[in-house]
């Protein structure tokens with residue numbers, strides 16, 4: 001009994017002299033506690049496979065620290081030293097296995113395949129066997145207060161640990177190469193570096209210690225073992241970063257919570273240093289304020305995250321709605337195009353037959369019937385015009401409008417159109433004039449058919465919206481500015497400012513338009529503007545107000 005006490009006391013003194021006690025405590029206690037806290041917190045919050053395995057790793061690590069520190073202090077005598085020492089190696093191999101298991105399940109969100117679990121078990125089994133049969137540590141050296149390790153078992157342990165490190169490296173590389181998204185690649189790299197640093201630290205510290213112990217280069221080799229522990233905080237930092245930056249474990253308010261908990265622990269630890277009562281009260285109050293502010297902060301962060309998620313969901317919904325609208329728009333254009341084509345041919349027949357009837361091709365008709373037929377023909381013309389507008393819009397929207405560009409005299413074309421339309425305008429009781437104020441030949445480069453269509457359309461509008469008075473078409477040029485301009489004046493219903501600003505938009509018709517013309521579509525000027533812009537020309541409208549007539553300008557660059 002007495003000898004045992006002396007030997008325990010001797011070993012305690014002996015070991016304590018090898019290393020500063022503070023270093024021993026600081027290396028073991030904070031690292032294992034922070035690992036337990038971190039792993040426990042994540043497991044408590046997430047409760048999925050990866051978090052459970054991470055917690056198991058942290059737990060094994062904490063046991064490792066516990067056995068290690070118990071071995072260091074050796075206060076329970078040789079038997080306890082032998083016991084804890086043997087468990088260190090067993091927990092160590094389990095840490096390696098769980099770390100690999102964590103890496104796998106965290107990055108793939110899957111369970112480790114059965115064959116890998118079985119292989120791992122077969123690798124670990126001998127260590128369990130050697131530990132519990134005492135083959136691993138056959139003897140105790142009372143002089144150096146150390147267990148004597150079985151060399152083969154120690155080597156096997158390093159071999160087994162090496163296999164898990166190698167498997168982790170291969171797994172990380174394979175996973176990285178198959179990842180396509182940049183974020184996934186970063187996640188793999190960060191987790192890989194974190195886990196591998198942790199394992200390599202642990203491995204190299206114990207491996208180096210064994211080498212040194214064998215070669216007896218250093219006086220006391222086991223001092224170095226504690227540096228292996230510092231891999232754990234590094235792993236925790238990497239995991240913390242993954243959680244904050246890449247929303248790992250789906251822990252959204254981890255950053256804020258970790259900050260608050262860290263600050264609270266820091267303030268609480270001041271209790272240990274403050275000796276005076278007033279000091280303790282002050283620390284207490286600070287702690288209280290900290291907890292209240294912290295709770296409010298965490299709540300507001302939670303609220304903000306929820307809001308952000310809602311906004312993100314809305315953005316996704318809006319995106320989908322937008323896609324659907326685009327599809328509907330295409331379908332609508334296709335429908336308009338098909339419908340318009342099918343309307344056009346019967347309209348052409350109606351107009352053709354009506355004019356043949358009027359001309360007497362099928363025999364002379366009574367005066368009244370001729371008048372009715374003229375009305376039919378005129379209505380069919382209006383309708384054909386509207387169908388043409390719809391067709392043009394659907395062509396523009398489908399990007400199918402073709403432009404055949406050539407050089408021609410804008411003045412000549414405008415004059416021709418005026419001549420062609422004069423009859424119709426006169427029939428409507430209006431006067432149509434043409435004036436030329438040009439200095440050159442007004443040659444422009446554009447699609448002649450479309451240019452004529454636009455000019456006719458604007459003169460047609462002037463006729464529709466002018467109950468009585470004059471329409472004047474002026475061709476003029478500006479050689480200096482290299483512009484050719486056609487201006488169409490009328491003395492009609494005019495436009496207020498709102499109408500003037502909107503007339504070139506789709507389906508826009510002024511309120512006063514229906515009083516003089518009910519058959520418009522609100523598309524003519526929209527089509528005109530788009531076609532002119534495609535040909536490098538511009539169009540704009542002026543009016544001094546309702547009842548004061550309108551002016552339309554079409555401006556082309558001169559060749």
Ligand code: ADP
Nearest residue numbers: 461462465509510513520521522523524525550
């Ligand atoms: P629509 O004439 O078929 O209604 P437009 O696109 O050609 O379609 O014209 C759009 C609108 O612009 C007309 O409904 C009318 O309100 C106005 N507008 C066009 N030309 C004139 C004009 N010369 N005088 C007054 N208003 C006009």
